[in-house]
Amino acid sequence: MKKIILCLIFAQNIICFGQNTLNTNLLTKQSMISLIANAENYIEKKVILKGFLNIQKDDMAIYLSKDDFINFNTNNAIYLFLSIDDMNKLNITKMSRKYVSIMGTFYIPKNKDIQMGDNYIGALKNIEYVELIEQRRGK
Numbered sequence: 001m002k003k004i005i006l007c008l009i010f011a012q013n014i015i016c017f018g019q020n021t022l023n024t025n026l027l028t029k030q031s032m033i034s035l036i037a038n039a040e041n042y043i044e045k046k047v048i049l050k051g052f053l054n055i056q057k058d059d060m061a062i063y064l065s066k067d068d069f070i071n072f073n074t075n076n077a078i079y080l081f082l083s084i085d086d087m088n089k090l091n092i093t094k095m096s097r098k099y100v101s102i103m104g105t106f107y108i109p110k111n112k113d114i115q116m117g118d119n120y121i122g123a124l125k126n127i128e129y130v131e132l133i134e135q136r137r138g139k
Contacts, residue, residue, distance in 0.1 A: 032064045035106065036076060036121050042106045049078070050133060055087070055096040061120065062102055069097075074119035078106070081125045090130050099133040
């Protein structure tokens, strides 16, 4: 009888604790080009992107390249939702107009925010870190 009870307890533990749960919000290190081309596939997913950061009152975004920023090509940019507290915590203003790596949750707002405008591919929210990418030096 003891063996049967032990076997049942063991089986119950396997069933209860052995379940695989699928986390749909997995972190993906993604290229900006792939995200721009397939934005719907990344909605509500945590992503790490590399791009050219611009932090200004009327434009807080990460662009695919510096040229896209210069030409204000928001079709190749992702808007950043950042509060003043977020900017201070991440120390992000000193990284403006430089290439960075950034991690946050990607989404496409259903109603475009006046602040965001219509042309951005989507936006990053819940930004966890921003890191400066060191430029390579030529020989």
